[in-house]
Amino acid sequence: MTEHQKISAMSAGDEIASAYLVSLASLQQSRNGPYWRLELKDASGALEAKIWSPLSLSLPSLTAGQMVSVEGHVSLYREQLQLTVEALRVLSEEECAALPMEDYLVSSSRPAADMMADVERLCDVVLTHKPWKKFMRSVLSDKRIRPLLMKAPAAKSVHHAYMGGLLEHMLSVAELCMLMADHYPELDRQTLLAAALLHDIGKIDEMSGVLVTEYTDEGRLLGHIVQGIVMLEPYLRKSGLEPELVMHFKHLIASHHGEPEFGAAREPSTPEAFVLHYADNIDAKLAQCRGILPAPGEGEGMAWSPYQSLLGRSVCRPVRTPASSAETKASRQDKKESRQEERQCSLL
Secondary structure: OOOOOOHHHOOOOOEEEEEEEEEEEEEEEEOOEEEEEEEEEEOOEEEEEEEOOOHHHHOOOOOOOOEEEEEEEEEEEOOEEEEEEEEEEEOOHHHHHOOOHHHOOOEOOOOHHHHHHHHHHHHHHHOOOHHHHHHHHHHHOOOOHHHHHHHOOOOOOOOOOOEOHHHHHHHHHHHHHHHHHHHOOOOOHHHHHHHHHHOOOOHHHHEEOOOOOEEOHHHHHOOHHHHHHHHHHHHHHHHOOOHHHHHHHHHHHHHOOOOHHHOOOOOOOOHHHHHHHHHHHHHHHHHHHHHHOOOOOOOOOOEEOOOEOOOOEOOEEOOOOOOOHHHHHHHHHHHHHHHHHHHHHHOO
16 A cells, blocks of 8 residues: 555645545535535544545445545645545455554554553552452453553544543543542552542443444443443442442442533532542643643743634633743653652562
8 A cells, every 4th residue: 555645744636546545424405416426534633525426336335334445636725635546445354453553543542551561550559448449440441442542532523533542541530539638648548549540430331432433222222331330240240349338429420420411420519529520620721731732832922722612712821931941951851750759669
């Protein structure tokens, strides 16, 4: 197969011969006969494509989630780039398996294996109660759960909506919860960690597919909070955990959305439940901000996002306070010492 041509690098007049993911496929009718309207995607962007008659007649079935090899030319239509397809072939499973999926799917900036190692290191250090450690190990080593968790997005579109996003979000929320547990030692650190790491585990069944993420029937009918509690029930029964700890853990999962209007089965009713809810909320909100604002260093001055309906506002990237060279050096030293402490903890 030819070298991949990135969508973000295309311009009007380009000739294209490359593989792409079909994210939308719709057979429509024109005066000249049926035609396909497609959205093609890779990790760099999306592109509208049209397959006109008579070629469209030879392609009776195209669906979102297929990988296709495409030939065609790019033109400008209503000030937007559009690909006119001259040849298209759906790739086989073997051909898809040979593709570097990082070219086609947006993924976490951190390798999933590294994030999973951090999750397991946290569990080894924090979970000193043997039933908690047994429970977490049994879930994380499950042959069905582990590979799904390594790839799953945290959402279809709202936050961490990319491959590995769910694991990234769960780890981030757990680390935030541990920081708060350091500040508030009265919290049950172990129950909080277990719930923080698994609060969204039901999403591996709520949504399906890696190439194209859609809600499953079960996800639509039950939702990931109910699915997560049901999924974890067998592991909780075999863990040897005290019934009161199991009940508290389930409450943390059930209440992490905070309010019934936002999907919570119960409102938070313990200190740990408040901590998990707010940690989950702030991690999701900041992920949304990262997705819509230019990163620090990209351009100068204040920057505003377009209006965001989910946040109910536009978001501003303010001007940052300049850091002195001494602060920058101290920050690097702090990070170095933090990594050394993590390595030492992992050996305990």
